[in-house]
Amino acid sequence: MNEHPVLSVKELSGGYSLNRPVLHDISFHVQPGEMVGLIGLNGAGKSTTMKHILGLMNPHKGEVTVKGRSRSDDAEGYHGALGFVPESPILYEEMTVREHLEFTARSYGISKENYESRAAALSGMFRMEDKMDSLSSHLSKGMRQKVMIMCAFVARPSLYIIDEPFLGLDPLGIRSLLDFMVEIKQSGASILLSSHILSTIENYCDRFIVLHQGRIVAQGSLESIAQEADTPGQPLEDIFYALTQGGSRK
Numbered sequence: 001m002n003e004h005p006v007l008s009v010k011e012l013s014g015g016y017s018l019n020r021p022v023l024h025d026i027s028f029h030v031q032p033g034e035m036v037g038l039i040g041l042n043g044a045g046k047s048t049t050m051k052h053i054l055g056l057m058n059p060h061k062g063e064v065t066v067k068g069r070s071r072s073d074d075a076e077g078y079h080g081a082l083g084f085v086p087e088s089p090i091l092y093e094e095m096t097v098r099e100h101l102e103f104t105a106r107s108y109g110i111s112k113e114n115y116e117s118r119a120a121a122l123s124g125m126f127r128m129e130d131k132m133d134s135l136s137s138h139l140s141k142g143m144r145q146k147v148m149i150m151c152a153f154v155a156r157p158s159l160y161i162i163d164e165p166f167l168g169l170d171p172l173g174i175r176s177l178l179d180f181m182v183e184i185k186q187s188g189a190s191i192l193l194s195s196h197i198l199s200t201i202e203n204y205c206d207r208f209i210v211l212h213q214g215r216i217v218a219q220g221s222l223e224s225i226a227q228e229a230d231t232p233g234q235p236l237e238d239i240f241y242a243l244t245q246g247g248s249r250k
C-alpha cells in the first residue's frame with residue numbers, strides 16, 4: 001500500500017513491568033479510512049496495546065507513530081490526532097453531558113459552529129437530547145457510555161481508538177454507533193476497535209488483528225485470516241476459535 005498509515009505500531013514490546021512483558025514484538029498499521037478490529041481473549045493484551053498507543057504506557061521496545069510522528073517528535077500533534085473511547089466510562093460526576101462535550105471540543109480546538117452542529121447531530125443520533133443538561137452522575141450506565149462516544153466523535157480526530165464500546169448500549173445505540181463509524185470511515189478517518197462481539201464487527205471491519213497471549217497470531221481481511229486459519233468461508237467466530245484454540249471446530 002502506498003498511502004501513509006495513520007497508525008503504525010512497529011515491533012512493540014511492552015507491559016506493566018520490565019521483567020514481565022505483556023506484548024511481544026507486535027507490528028501493525030491502520031490506513032486512512034480503515035476500520036480495523038483488534039480481537040483476542042480476555043487478557044490477550046488489547047487494552048495494553050491501546051494504552052501504549054495513547055501514550056499512557058512507555059514501550060519496552062519498538063515504536064508507535066500517528067501520522068508519521070512519534071510522541072517524542074510532537075506530543076501535541078500526536079495526541080490531537082487521537083480520540084479514545086475507553087471500555088468503562090470515565091466522566092466528571094459534577095459536569096453535565098453538554099459540559100463534557102464543550103470541554104472536549106475546546107481541548108481539541110473545535111470552532112463554536114462545528115461544535116454546535118456536531119453536538120446537535122450526536123445528541124439526536126444517540127437519543128440524548130433530553131439528557132444534555134443532566135449531570136453525568138444522574139445517567140444510566142448505557143447513557144454514560146454514550147457520553148464517552150459522543151465526546152470522541154465531537155472532536156473528529158484522524159484516528160479513533162475504541163475499546164469494547166458496545167457493552168451497556170441498547171440495540172438502537174449499537175446501530176447508531178455502527179452507522180456513525182461507517183460515516184467516519186467514509187470521511188477518511190480511521191478506527192481501531194476492540195470487541196468480543198465478533199458477529200457484530202465481522203461485517204464492519206476492513207481488517208482484523210488477532211492477538212493471543214500478547215502476540216499477533218494473524219492479521220488481514222476476513223478472507224485472508226480465514227485462509228491462515230484453514231477455515232475458508234467460515235464466520236469470524238470460527239476463524240477466531242481456530243486461531244486461538246489451535247484448530248477448526250469442524
Ligand SMILES: Nc1ncnc2c1ncn2[C@@H]1O[C@H](COP(=O)(O)OP(=O)(O)OP(=O)(O)O)[C@@H](O)[C@H]1O
Nearest residue numbers: 016022040041042043044045046047048049087196
Ligand atoms: N494494571 C495492570 N497491572 C499489571 N498487569 C496488568 C494490568 N492491566 C492488565 N494487566 C495484565 O496484562 C495482560 C493483558 O491485559 P489487557 O487488559 O491488555 O487484556 P485485554 O485483551 O484487554 O483483555 P479483556 O478482553 O479482558 O479486556 C493480562 O495478563 C493482565 O492481567
